[in-house]
Amino acid sequence: xxxxxxxxxxxxxxxxxxxxxxxxxxxxxxxxxxxxxxxxxxxxxxxxxxxxxxxxxxxxxxxxxxxxxxxxxxxxxxxxxxxxxxxxxxxxxxxxxxxxxxxxxxxxxxxxxxxxxxxxxxxxxxxxxxxxxxxxxxxxxxxxxxxxxxxxxxxxxxxxxxxxxxxxxxxxxxxxxxxxxxxxxxxxxxxxxxxxxxxxxxxxxxxxxxxxxxxxxxxxxxxxxxxxxxxxxxxxxxxxxxxxxxxxxxxxxxxxxxxxxxxxxxxxxxxxxxxxxxxxxxxxxxxxxx
Numbered sequence: 452x453x454x455x456x457x458x459x460x461x462x463x464x465x466x467x468x469x470x471x472x473x474x475x476x477x478x479x480x481x482x483x484x485x486x487x488x489x490x491x492x493x494x495x496x497x498x499x500x501x502x503x504x505x506x507x508x509x510x511x512x513x514x515x516x517x518x519x520x521x522x523x524x525x526x527x528x529x530x531x532x533x534x535x536x537x538x539x540x541x542x543x544x545x546x547x548x549x550x551x552x553x554x555x556x557x558x559x560x561x562x563x564x565x566x567x568x569x570x571x572x573x574x575x576x577x578x579x580x581x582x583x584x585x586x587x588x589x590x591x592x593x594x595x596x597x598x599x600x601x602x603x604x605x606x607x608x609x610x611x612x613x614x615x616x617x618x619x620x621x622x623x624x625x626x627x628x629x630x631x632x633x634x635x636x637x638x639x640x641x642x643x644x645x646x647x648x649x650x651x652x653x654x655x656x657x658x659x660x661x662x663x664x665x666x667x668x669x670x671x672x673x674x675x676x677x678x679x680x681x682x683x684x685x686x687x688x689x690x691x692x693x694x695x696x697x698x699x700x701x702x703x704x705x706x707x708x709x710x711x712x713x714x715x716x717x718x719x720x721x722x723x724x725x726x727x728x729x730x731x732x733x734x735x736x737x738x739x740x741x
Contacts, residue, residue, distance in 0.1 A: 452704065454519065454673065456694060459473065459522065460540060460574065461539060461542075461612075461633075462536050462538065462540045462644070463475055463476040463478075463537040463539060464476075464522060464536070465513075467515065467516070471518060471519040472515075472516050472518060472519070473517045473519070473522070474505065474513045474514065474515040474516075474517070475514045475515075475525065475536060476507070476511060476512075476513050476532075476536065476537035476538075476539065476736070477492065477511060477512045477513065477534055477535070477536060477537050478511075478526075478535040478537045478545065478574075478658070479510055479511040479534060479537070479545050480514060480545070480549065480563075480566050480567055480570045481510065481544055481546065481547065481548030481549075481562065481567070482510030482547065482568035482584070483563060483594070483691055484509075484512070485533070486708075487488070487532065487533065488532065488533055488534050490532070490535060491528070491529060491531075491532025491534050492504060492512060492514065492529075492532075492650060493527060494528075494532075494533075494623075495514060495525060495529060495532075495667030496514050497523070499514075499517055499518070499521045499525050499562075500514045500515060500516045500517055501515060501516040501574075502545060502563070503515070504737075505662075508545050508548050509544070509545050509583070510545070510548075511537060511545050512602070512718075517585055518539075519524070522616075523707045525651035532613075532721060533576075536586055536595075538574070538575050539579065539581075540581065540624065541578055541579060541580050541581055541711075541712070542575050542576055542577050542578055542581065542582070543573040543575060543576045543578065543581075543582045543583075543584070543620070543638050544574075544581055544582065544583050545570075545574075545586045546566045546569045546570045546573075546574065546582075546584045546586065547584070547586065547594055547599075547602035547636055548562040548563055548565070548585070548586040548587070548594060549562055549586070549588050549593045549594045550562065550563070550588070550602070551563060551565075551586075551598075551605070552587035552588055552664075553564070555588055555589070555689060556653070557588065557591050557653070558589050558590045558648050559588060559589045559605035559606055559607050559648075559664050559665075560605030560665075560666065561584050561588075561730045562586045562587070562588045562594075562605070562704065563667070565586055565603070565691070566584075566586050567589045567597050568691075568695075569610070572695065572698075573698070573699065573702070574701060574716060576614065576702070578702065578705055578706065578709075579706065579710065579711055579712065579713055579716075579718070580712055580713055580714050580715070582600045582601070582702070582705065582715060583599045583600050583601075584599055584600070584601050584602075584603070584698075585598065585599035585601075585602050585603070586602075586603045587602070587603070587604050587605065588605045588730050589604070589605050589606070589648065589649065590604065590606065590646055590647070590648035592604060595674075595682045596667075596669055596672075596681065597672045598671065598672045598673070598674040598680075598681070599669075599672050599679035599681060599682055599740075600670070600671065600681075600714075600715045600716070601669070601670055601681075601698060601701055602668065602669040602670075602671060603666050603667070603694065604666070604667040604669070604670055604680045605639055605650035605664060605665075605666065606646070606647030606648065606649065606664075606665055606687055607647055607648070607652055607664060607665065607666045608662070608663045608665055608687060608689065609640070609645070609646060609647070609649065609651060609652060609660055609661065609662050609663075609664060610660070610661045610663075611638050611640060611659065611660055612639065612658070612659045612660065612661055613638075613659075615658055615659040616638060616657065616659035616712050617659070618636075618637075618658055619656070619657070620633055620635060620640070621654050621655060621656060622651040622654060622655050622659075622660060623638070624654075625635075625651055625653075625654035626650060626651055627638045627646075627648070627650065628644045628646050628648075629641075629644055629712065630643075630644035630645040630646075631651060635636040637692065638659075642659060644663070647667060647687050649662050658694065661668070663684065663689060663690075665687040665688055665689045665690075666687065666688045666691075666693075666694045667687050667688075668683065668685055668688065668694070668697055669681030669683055670672075670682055670683075670684055670701060670715075670718075670719065671715055671716035671719045672716070673714055673715075673716050677714060677716065677717070679716050682724070683730060684724075684727065684728050685697060685732075685735075695730035695733075696733035696735050697731055697735060699734070700731050700734035700735065701715075703734075704718075704719075704722075704727060704731075705718055708722045
């Protein structure tokens with residue numbers, strides 16, 4: 452019987468140099484695995500692989516040296532331990548995420564639950580080419596959001612609370628963008644310079660800044676054969692529904708305008724950034740008004 456190598460690759464089994472051996476890519480969300488899952492992976496590696504694993508650049512795990520004859524047994528034993536195979540090919544890939552506000556003091560958004568929602572909604576969706584989501588919790592950008600087809604960065608929209616302020620000057624010193632200035636009687640915010648980093652909120656000892664978490668999106672990033680930084684197209688989005696409307700519109704644009712085998716960035720540039728911007732704005736306006 453002929454071996455369907457494409458189907459195997461689509462299901463995470465990538466051919467190695469060694470004949471009839473595969474490096475198995477596992478499904479990962481935000482780089483998180485439980486201790487039980489890790490135990491299962493270790494056992495599979497010892498039993499069916501070479502006793503080691505590879506940590507990928509996208510927070511995933513691969514088990515090399517899986518034999519062709521063992522593919523079905525490996526999948527069954529992994530699933531019994533709560534571990535699932537990943538995907539390759541022209542579809543939505545593993546969603547990456549930093550640890551976010553739940554763990555990191557710098558975080559502006561809770562990244563892992565968001566990565567789970569993105570994965571549940573889009574993981575494995577067929578597209579003209581591979582498509583990557585990345586979620587980073589703040590402007591420190593540990594996850595490098597702009598390297599992804601759709602990058603999500605946490606940020607704050609901020610408001611100064613005059614009655615709580617002692618004019619101590621801590622916020623002005625904390626602001627890396629020079630967006631905050633201080634007079635003898637008030638704090639002045641230059642919104643054109645504000646990066647939504649939230650450092651003023653986090654640094655103020657008197658809670659004189661109020662911060663509302665939001666999402667800063669970038670589109671068209673790629674870091675492979677083509678290297679390009681994702682571009683901001685929309686203002687900071689204050690709610691998750693808006694984020695998913697933007698993501699839905701972006702994927703629909705990719706489906707509609709891409710040529711087979713064309714990366715999202717190339718599609719946007721060929722169709723035009725202004726056309727892409729108008730598509731996003733129109734779709735989101737319709738959702739809000741509908």
